[in-house]
Every structure is written in structure tokens, then in C-alpha cells.
Amino acid sequence: MKLVILDRDGVINKDSVHSIKSPEEWVPIEGSLEAISLLNKNGYTVVVATNQSAIGKKLISNVTLDNIHKKMQDLLDKKKARLIKFFIALMLRKMAVHAENQKLD
Numbered sequence: 595m596k597l598v599i600l601d602r603d604g605v606i607n608k609d610s611v612h613s614i615k616s617p618e619e620w621v622p623i624e625g626s627l628e629a630i631s632l633l634n635k636n637g638y639t640v641v642v643a644t645n646q647s648a649i650g651k652k653l654i655s656n657v658t659l660d661n662i663h664k665k666m667q668d669l670l671d672k673k674k675a676r677l678i679k680f681f682i683a684l685m686l687r688k689m690a691v692h693a694e695n696q697k698l699d
Contacts (some may be wrong), residue, residue: 599642603644604623607620607621615653622666622669627675628673635674642677644681
């Protein structure tokens with residue numbers, strides 16, 4: 595299997611310093627959806643690995659995140675493109691550093 599792992603914010607969609615908090619705020623970067631379609635057409639499986647600390651910060655819910663990803667997939671469907679899976683990290687950076695430091699002790 596040929597696999598491509600993409601980040602979401604700043605790679606597929608325009609990033610925001612305030613987090614993407616709704617489907618309406620999710621805006622694809624020009625050409626990104628077509629690029630995923632091209633990868634699929636050339637035999638690549640595409641997945642997304644993304645840090646969504648907005649959930650950890652309680653800025654959005656899991657349902658809202660699912661709706662954002664549904665919008666992304668709906669737009670990809672129109673390009674005959676598909677993301678197979680979303681791998682989502684929910685931890686805040688501070689929490690992740692603390693967890694990593696705990697492993698070192």
C-alpha cells in the first residue's frame with residue numbers, strides 16, 4: 595500500500611491562530627482537494643493526522659469536529675477524492691509535555 599499522511603490545518607485548509615471552530619470556518623487551501631484527488635488516482639491511500647487542541651481547550655465538541663471533517667469529505671467527494679481515516683491528537687501541548695516528562699521519570 596502506498597500511503598500519504600497529511601496534516602490538516604495549514605496543509606489541506608487555511609489555518610487560524612484562533613482554531614477552526616465550525617464547518618463555516620473550514621476553508622480549503624486552493625488546490626489541496628485536487629491534490630488529494632490526484633494522489634488517490636495514482637494509487638495512494640490518504641489519511642489525516644491532526645492535532646486538535648481546540649477539543650482539549652473545550653472550544654469545540656467532538657460533534658463539531660466531526661461536522662468539520664464531514665464538510666471536508668463532502669467537498670472531497672465532489673473531486674472524486676477520499677480520506678480513509680482521521681488520526682486526531684486531542685491533548686494540549688502543555689499536557690503532552692507533562693505526559694512526556696512523566697515517562698522520563
